Amino acid sequence: MTDEILKVEHLNKFYGDWQALHDISFGIKKGEVVTLLGPSGSGKSTLIRTLNGLEEFKDGAIYFQGQKVTPDPKTWQALRQKIGMVFQSYDLFPNLTVMDNILLAPVKVQGRDKEDVRKDALELLDRVELRDHADSYPRQLSGGQKQRIAIVRALAMHPELMLFDEVTASLDPEMVRGVLKIIKELSDRDNMTMIIVTHEMNFAAKIADKVLFLENGKILEETPGKEFFDHPQTARAAEFLNSMDF
């Protein structure tokens, strides 16, 4: 077994007759950061959602830590404990306090000791500078704060892999920075393996070990991070980068 955490082979996905993903293949090693870039509707979000079973796929295969994933609800439910995901919409549970949001899955799903997880959670909250808000309800927080909590909530599960699906897309510009800083720190300090869908090109350029550039559900190029931003291999990617003019 290599240190490859996730491998995707010849993945095809359809919505009815329309093919959303074409023959997707790529891998990600432990500690690596892969960003998915491309115009809207290129299939980035669909792809990342397929990686933890929120979307079904027609054929092809996904391997997690060398094991082929059988795409049934039970397998996915177990795997999701190792694959954390944060979404665009701040999706904290409004009926629970910040602390209970964080405790829910580790305690109920993983059966860990509540006090241990609480200690864990407080440390994580310290890191995102929100320890004082442990007993607040989500509605009392700003968008950026909610998104930072959502990241903490996913991290409390001790995932092996984190998926970020446009996590800053609906934040006010001034909030974006704080969230991106946390993700960058996760990579630098914790060596977290991550797959990131983003429109923040500056951020992607800083963090990506590898870029997958998608259009119309196909991977047009797979290029090491720095190289992609300096010398994209395809004309389409160059055009895309120019249009983003960062």
Added chain:
Amino acid sequence: MAHSGINVLFEGTNFARLMGGLWTAVWIAGLSLIFGLILGTILGMLRTLKNRVIRFILLLYLEFFRIVPTVVLLFLVYYILPRQFNVNWPAAWMAVLAFTLWVAAEFSDIVRGALESVPEHQRESGLALGLSQWQLFRYVLLPQALQLELPATINLATRVIKTTSLLLMISIMDIINVGQQIIEANNQNYPTGVFWVYGLIFILYFIIDYPLARWAKHLTAKQKD
């Protein structure tokens, strides 16, 4: 004041009997609501599942209880269960059964609606955390649905309380039945008894239902903010 009609209410044990009748109506309504809300919650959850057969059967169940008048339901359980199935419960328990099934049907639709109006990304973020279907319902969806469905639930409760006035149809000594007996027994001495007895019954139902109606209205207004 020798012949003021209002005295019919205090003749002998009349007042106590009326209150006893009210209590009968209240406990039948209360128990039916408790059982019906529990059953309705389960049915409502099942109706949000993908299984078409289950959904179809539960939809039939809902439509049946929605279309058939409640008095017919009462007759069905009161006359058919003992004769065809040899179930010989007291009438009050038959009424609880009929009302429970009715409440469960109505409430299942309220629960389904509330569950479906919890945003999809709440469900997804729960799944992404590894919650099972049941845990998702228990910790995420139901608590949020509960808040959405509370006004409709209170309205349902007021309807159930009002509908207890049909209990006399299956010879249960509820407040209406007791009232009628008092009126008939005192017709000679108190020709205006009808007015006073039904007047009191009106006031009692009003005292129970009006606060509930106000509460539901208040909650609805609050949700609109």
